[in-house]
Amino acid sequence: MKVLYVPLDERPCNYRYPQFLSELAEGVELIAPPREYMGRMKKPSNIDEIWRWIFENIRDCSYAILSVDALIYGNIVNSRIHYKTIEECSKYLEYFGKLKQINRNVEIHAFNLVARVAAYDSDAEDPFYWKDYGYKIWRYCYLTDKIGRGEGTKEEIGELDAVKEEIPQEYLRDFLDRRKVNLFVNQKCLELVKEGLIDFLVIPKDDCAEYGFAAMDQHLISRRIKELRIMDRVMVYPGADEVGSVLFARVFNKHKGYVPRVYIRYSSTLGPTIIPKYEDRPLNESIKHQIISAGGIVAGSAEESDLLLAVHSPGTRTLEAIEQYSESFRFSSYSNYSNAEELIKYAIYYSEKYGKPFAVADVAFCNGADDHFMMMAVKNKLFDRLCAYAGWNTSQNTIGSVLAHGVLCSYYKGFADDPEKYDASMRLLLRAIITDWLMQSKGTFRLTKLKDNYPDLNPYSLGEYSALAAKKVKDLLIELIQEELGGKFNGRRIELTELSFPWDRFFEIDLELKLEKC
Template sequence: MKKFFAFIMILMMTVSIVSIDTSYKDSMKYVSKDKIVFIPLDTRPVSLQNVEILAKAGGKELLVPPMDALDDYKKKSNQDMIYDWLKGSVERPDVSAIIISTNQFISGGLIGSRNYVNDINYKESLERLKEIIGLSGDKRLFLISIMPQVSPVLYQQDTIYVQNSANIGYYNQIKKAISENDTKTLKRLKANIPSYLFNYIAVIASEVIINEQIASNLKPNVTFTIGLDDTTMKSMLKYSYDDLKTAIKGYKNVYMLHGADEISMMTVAKILNEENGLKPSYKIVYEESGDENSYLPFEGGTVKEITEEKIGYIGGVVSQDAKNIIYIHMHKNYKTGIKNVVSKYKISGQNFGVADVAKTNGGDKDLVEEILKDKLIKLIDAYSGWNTPSNTIGTVVSELSIKSYIGTTKDKKDFEDMQKYYYAFTFIRYADDYIYQSIVRDAMQNWAKSNGLNPDKLTNKSEADAVLREKMKPYLDTLMSIYDDCGVKIKGADVEYPWSRMFEIKVAPILE
């Protein structure tokens, strides 16, 4: 019996020692700080999977909450689970930085933030956020807030709203009532305004209040980035964005950017540059004279303004003698040819990226087919034709920054691993932006409608996934063959719809 108790005591001591040695709360100096705690904007691939892959290309690993804690299309996230998970993650000694989407943390995701009901208890969420910031110590912490596009279609939030002085009055009244927690006035306004208009104005007003409160109380180690989602120059959303800009003028460590989906990728690039003392340089090449002053669809700024602010955000500089060239493709019928453009501008040692903004929600077929036909995969180091111009330009800025960082890597194995993930990311962009968005998406929507299905509310996603794989396969096989010819091996690629809608797909490359 004595021997048994002695054994139990030794076992308990051993377990205790193991627990201490592996605790995230210890102060081990030798732990490599290669991890980033990450609360995504939402669970779409562009906000989560693709950010993870680009982070791996930069030698970083993202720590993400369990998927059942995060949002799923119109189902908002479990904010209690995310809060508890963060409390146990931000103190880890192997974490070098933290990225938190306030839309996910406060409202339950990007779609959740489009309903004012999900912002009602924002004060409690802000207190929780302060606690997380305190627990993070002196680690670099990045808060990202997206001011969301609320109306179902963009024209509903255009001139008809902002030029109506009554709507400006409603905005000011609702904003004041929210800030003062005046439920009586809110109830009266809600009864007197059409429900869609009340929700629209209440959302953008509450976002202004929340963001102003966050910006006014930042610690030195915290950076706050506010993105402007799909908009126009004359929308109420743009009006509220300008209102916020005035309110927070002069606050330190606050950035206001156009765009949404790409900002997490840009923040990963920013972290790598800050941690390594890098300032990647960019030369911006516009296709035609005057392009830089253009206002493109879904944007609240010029092409030049959007491009330069994104380069500045990641810590880069604009220079004519630059390591990175970002080529802004705006004209579908541009006759010069991408091969000639690359030959004209790219010299040895430079990285060349194409921001394909000739159309929204997809790449220019003629441009990409020329890239693939002439096998320019390795000459064109970065490509994106994703969604809006801001999303596209920000993605390419991020890609080129990561490519520059990979070029500084001395260890051969690390270099090869990072290159592998980088090319997986570029493969996804061609597969999604070109193959799906510009070719297969229309065919899939026609298939859905002919079978009595709503493309935005799929009731049998597994069947839609099977048809998607069938229609994507020949194009993916061709793309993989071209990558192989260029010396990049992609063994396979699976595709599916991440949510029960056909707006975007998830592409999962299978690497060697």
């Protein structure tokens, strides 16, 4: 089984993680374009070079997993800032037909984002005017949709007029023109599915909300899906950076004829019904989409399942991970609506009673792990039994990535009969624990204190401080590994060998790990 993969961008979550997964799969080869083709943040990938690479390499592939955004705009960030015309986009979309001409047996599993509208003032990943008008544009979109549905109040109708007046018309026009192009691409991909040029399509809603232009676009997309009668081959749900991994799990399962049965257990009563931050629907509905997208099915009971997905869910609403360390954070109010201890105890019970693997999705907070939950996990020796973990960025980024790893573990029965694959799986698990807990959660909080010593340091654009920051972060992580994990994992000593910042910002790192015999 050979899989051709074009990631959304060059960050580890998109470029490396599916490759890590492929290394766990017996008899599977995943190939991706050379990293130098992939661009970096606002610098788009070399689109023409990547297409040439695809044409040269797809002939003997069974499957292709393709990011439409990378192949048309250059990457995720350029899907938000590009100046491409419909004619330019159409040229690249026509190339999908050539793929089936070269290899009529290849199955193409593609994904194409509904572009986000970020609800804050920063131009780090958005057009230059977002630093001054980002939130206002988001609010304009939110109110436009809500009022358009007939659900706006008199006050909101007045606010919409005021907000629109405050946004320079040339910026609003630029934003709206780009969304027209992006929606055209979304719609055209549906036609490619109808024509059989794309076999399966995911349309992830990047950083979305209940109201807004993403919701308006989804309405049009859903209507078109119904018109084309392709409901069985297209899925629309929140997500972005996890989709490459989910689709890898999907093609793996399809190739193996495996339909993983996933049993879901939550740490909070309201958890399944809560709409997470940056998303547009109840958590449980998105999780069902992720499981189906990965080629699985939701199990009705533990007995009939192949994998337990233990979801550490919010009690009442999603907070940012950094908020749990503030003096104003009320742990009692937060914990009264959630029972992390019961989830941990149940996961251990499930493992012992059924002899099946379990994975933990830590989505109580956004952008980092729940520190209290993770310390409890250490106390209860949960990591000795755990097969997969994630607790980063949005809820669906976490769910999709942990599900993809967990599904492979379930197929191979925890890699019990393959020490080499087991070690690789443990390194992937440890990587997530370090990046999502020790770095994105605990580390980010501790690193905020550096501002006092380095007032010019911008955590979202390190610049001249990059080398210094890499050393500080590496030293801090070594300290935290010793402090929280005793310097060991799975009975072996942890060695952190390399660390870098893919997008020159603190909260996202790439690293290399070794597990050495003590």
